[in-house]
Amino acid sequence: MKIMNMVNALNDALDIKLADDKSVVVYGEDVGVEGGVFRVTEGLQQKYGVERVFDSPLAESGIVGSAVGMAVSGLRPVVEMQFCGFIYPAFNQIISHASRMRNRSRGKYETPIVIRMPYGGGINALEHHSESMESIFGHIPGLKVVVPSTPHDAKGMMISAIESNDTILFMEPKRIYRAIKQEVQEGKYTIPLGKANVLSPGSDVTVVAYGAMVREVQRAMVMAKEQGISVELIDLRSIYPIDKETIAKSVKKTGRVITVTEGPRTYGVASEISQIAVEEAFLHLEAPPARVTGFDTIVPLPKGEYHYMQDPYKILYEIERIVKY
Amino acid sequence: MKIMNMVNALNDALDIKLADDKSVVVYGEDVGVEGGVFRVTEGLQQKYGVERVFDSPLAESGIVGSAVGMAVSGLRPVVEMQFCGFIYPAFNQIISHASRMRNRSRGKYETPIVIRMPYGGGINALEHHSESMESIFGHIPGLKVVVPSTPHDAKGMMISAIESNDTILFMEPKRIYRAIKQEVQEGKYTIPLGKANVLSPGSDVTVVAYGAMVREVQRAMVMAKEQGISVELIDLRSIYPIDKETIAKSVKKTGRVITVTEGPRTYGVASEISQIAVEEAFLHLEAPPARVTGFDTIVPLPKGEYHYMQDPYKILYEIERIVKY
Amino acid sequence: MFKDYNPSDKKTFQVMNEEGKIVNKQHMPEITPERLLKAYKDMLFARTADLMTVSYQRQGRIYTYPPNYGQEAIAGAAGAIMRDQDWMVPAFREMGAMLAKGVTLKELFLYFMGNEEGSNFKNAKNVLPISVPIASQYVHATGIGYSIKYKKENSVVYAFVGDGGTSEGDFHEAVNFAGVWRVPVIFIIQNNQYGISTPVKVQTASESLAIKSIAYGVKGIRVDGNDFLAMYKALRESADICSKGEGPVLIEAVTYRKGAHTTSDDPTKYRTKEEEESWDIKDPLKRLKSYLIKEKLWSEKMEEELLPQYKQEIDRQFVEAENFGEYKAEDVFMHHYAETPDDLKEQLSQYNRFLQWRETRIKNEAKK
Amino acid sequence: MFKDYNPSDKKTFQVMNEEGKIVNKQHMPEITPERLLKAYKDMLFARTADLMTVSYQRQGRIYTYPPNYGQEAIAGAAGAIMRDQDWMVPAFREMGAMLAKGVTLKELFLYFMGNEEGSNFKNAKNVLPISVPIASQYVHATGIGYSIKYKKENSVVYAFVGDGGTSEGDFHEAVNFAGVWRVPVIFIIQNNQYGISTPVKVQTASESLAIKSIAYGVKGIRVDGNDFLAMYKALRESADICSKGEGPVLIEAVTYRKGAHTTSDDPTKYRTKEEEESWDIKDPLKRLKSYLIKEKLWSEKMEEELLPQYKQEIDRQFVEAENFGEYKAEDVFMHHYAETPDDLKEQLSQYNRFLQWRETRIKNEAKK
């Protein structure tokens, strides 16, 4: 066991897989010499050489597209999009190729690619650096989208992602890159992708969250507990596929569900969780499935961001409301 | 009044606005000499000249991005994406600029752009030609996304779109481009964007649909009626903003709602309509809001497409199920 | 050769003129008569298949199809040069090259009949499926080039795009990355003068497409794409350059799409009969045939005898494709992930329940 | 000039050497001493503001900021040439040019304090906001160029990008479209040798960035971007070319980012002190100052007297920005659409209800 933050844990996962498997290569903008703007790839170029860990030209479509080519020809590229707002030039390669090559070729080719990307708000960043558009990616058939919420999960999920033969969008909640430290198992371990995690059992209301929002919910739970409200917290971990079973089971028990996300409200992840709740547990519901989400607005620049961001109070407000419903 | 199909009606709308307003320009791949692969822009270059209606190089980001530049400097570009599957290279320009310029500049600049795009399945087309990814676009703050379902609506909505100072993704259901003919008012008229349309009142179940799905629902309704089921059909018309009021009113009345869409299920439009139903009409609901959607798969090539597509039976199945719930 | 035909000099590399006469002995490729003859026959086969495919389409037996007519020398030359270990990254108008790599006509027919199984090339090594989003496949070629270099393999990537495709950002990113990474990729631009209805002068103000190589610091050349010998020679030299680690190379192959863009297109809307006719004399098969006949390697009679065999073989494969079997509900759901997620499985079950319900219902309807 | 400095010839256009001596009389721009002095003073103001901004950031009074240090001659020359009716399409490292176009420091400060109001340039005509997604703004420039041509206006677009930006697909599409459309756009590449930590040789194998102009059939030139006179002259001629309808033009301005990429960056990770020092002698302000002093237009003393005034003015605007006022909940919701949709209004009301609830709750908590 070793105390690690999420950056350390991700770095450790990459290190382990680079050592483990010669077909793993890591590239993207400034991931080599610089070690990434958040230092997730720090030291890896020195250790594994410029052929395996390297800086690419500044072009996201080129990065993901070349990864598709590498993947069909036997490599396992792990590429970085420098920030969530800069994945869009690669959108065509993701939706038209990385997520389709297997189906298009009926299994002849597969594209084991991990696309890493820091996402989310709360760090007072410039425009385009604070977005959470995961539902857009979750809507793309053939793609998997996952989000860890702790260093432990980040490491295990990253190792699983690199070992998976699917294309995986690995979203890293940058707000808690360094904010949470915890004991992390040394060496290799995996966490299955696609499974949610019941972080704390409860009886009055289910709260579904992921990434940096988990911590906000935990803070809200402390206040809720003072009022005698018992919250069951589910860390979704996988945006697609969704672990319906875990959600359904919990909602059947509590009769109430709130989803907490950072992204815009309409067509966001929360609406899907609500749909699952009504489909799987309609007769158990004691209140309409609710959501605490970003507004349907652009993430404001830092001065206004606090209005947009979720915080424990916003979550508590909704918990109180739904319990009283 | 003149009998028109949707292609004629759209052409008429473009013609009217080109005549009306010198700041309107129309361009895209093959929209000039060729008049567009579906002939929506036929004859317009001859009538208005190559400076106003013209072929662009084959590059979607260049098309939408240059439209942003034209729009901030006083033109009203109407650009075409040749097929729904080819809008993705322009994704960055749409999400990072066209939908943001007004907010970023706090109103100093605006981007009155119409992005036209045939979408949807059912025409036995090649890969990438049959998709319906509207929920992805509906999730983008600052963008409006609309879909007409009749020639009459297509014309009025297109005129509204061109006159709007917002960026509008105008999705054209290519499956019914020529399939529906109807009397269309001559000359200029507008249909407000953002308002749904109750196409037929009913009492047992609300069905929300749009684009080519409206016709499928109408066919299902004939069968449902035989069984004595009364369906209220809402043509959503606007994917964003959503006309919550019309939906809420209807669901409160019928207690049941089904949304019919072509796109993939998870994170699709249907989940959002369901969320609206539970938020606005929970205590009126007699069954869980349901959905008839595409699968979470890639649209199959023509031989398999019929499995994926919605048809009256799929809709009827769900109507029967929800009414019996 | 790349020095003699520097793209800045506005020259087009040709070996054989329009009458099939060798006009550039110095650059005549080394190729055995047998190999050359085989190449011609392969091109003839591809053309025959292509023309028959268009008529199958007219008969309503396949969906939209993009004809190769007039462009066969490019795919033919690539087909003659590519080895098993080489990679082919197609656009969608390179039938001859795909066949040479071991893709079967049956598979291609199946694809154009609208079945993904047609892209599961059973016996072909290292051929990617057809890529519909213009130019997007070019970056894949660069990535494959990286793999080859990384694994120190002896392979070359042959990547195809059209003139229209050079306008896309992906064209730029692909060739630029390849230039920086120095990977063994031959980027072949099939300049057939049009992207659907759009002439190449609307695509770019560049003097040529070959000259774009300068922007990426890679070797480039403009070749008469209807001259098999020139294409063969240019590709051969490019492959050598790549094998020596001096790639990538960018080739502009000048040709003409004699057919429609696809079977849904009507070229009379945007080009003249005169223009079309002016390219007839440059036809790639006619030219090579004239040369072969002059060299006594081929005759009209031999061709007459061969064609019916070809037609029969093509039709045989077509009918096989037609009889491929039904597209099952499962086929929609498989191959999306290494392991199908539970929810997709559940969607399939739901769908199967619906199918049963519908069957019963339709039966009952029929009874009434 | 564009003929003398054809990018294929690998020459870099310079007028004044590193000591501020005119080494290229033939191409000395026509510029009055007053104009030149004003330009120098504007550059000095911009540099002072830039350095002060970095220290405001260190004090935690603004967020991330990308310093301009070392690159001032490019923005300075553009600033000296752009007219009211011209358009400026910035990247994010052109403070001097934005100020020259009428953007105020207060606005820029406000922006870097994280307030969108800082991009609502009240008195500046035809300047787009800073564009963060690399190279994406280049296509906007092409579109504006089209407007100008369409409306037969007498304007020119000045568009900025970095060396890293030339790798993006949008760079390609922008310049290519502009070449086909023949629009009056000056595409300025600020080659400051790095994109964050990535040196320009990792971006492209192209011999230069200027030579990429050939791929688009547009005029191109490589200019010493630290030589104000050369930049001024190149831009002046480019503007004339554009005004005659013979644009666009692509300019590579060779410079060096003397500061960090942004205030969050640490350049010692990826470059050497020696390299940094080798660029010190090429500093754009030093060079122009040497020239002005030689020409008796300027003196160290005059500069010493001026600087405190500048600092005071800069600080005044900074403090004004700091006192701009709070960011209200409404500010989050406005300006998304010409008319705010009902649902957005409802989201704002909901949020206001929450704010009230929270206020009460926190008050109650405090009471306990």
Ligand SMILES: Cc1ncc(C[n+]2csc(CCOP(=O)(O)OP(=O)(O)O)c2C)c(N)n1
């Ligand atoms: C990204 C994208 N945009 C648009 C299309 C529609 N489309 C199909 S073929 C074509 C023209 C291609 O021209 P070119 O690259 O010259 O190839 P050619 O068809 O002439 O072989 C277009 C615009 C597409 N397939 N992909």
Ligand SMILES: Cc1ncc(C[n+]2csc(CCOP(=O)(O)OP(=O)(O)O)c2C)c(N)n1
């Ligand atoms: C599309 C996109 N990808 C990545 C980034 C992150 N990023 C910000 S600046 C930068 C480097 C830009 O380099 P260059 O174009 O040379 O401009 P410079 O910063 O040197 O002025 C990168 C990668 C971005 N802003 N946009």
Ligand SMILES: [Mg+2]
């Ligand atoms: Mg072409």
Ligand SMILES: [Mg+2]
């Ligand atoms: Mg730079």
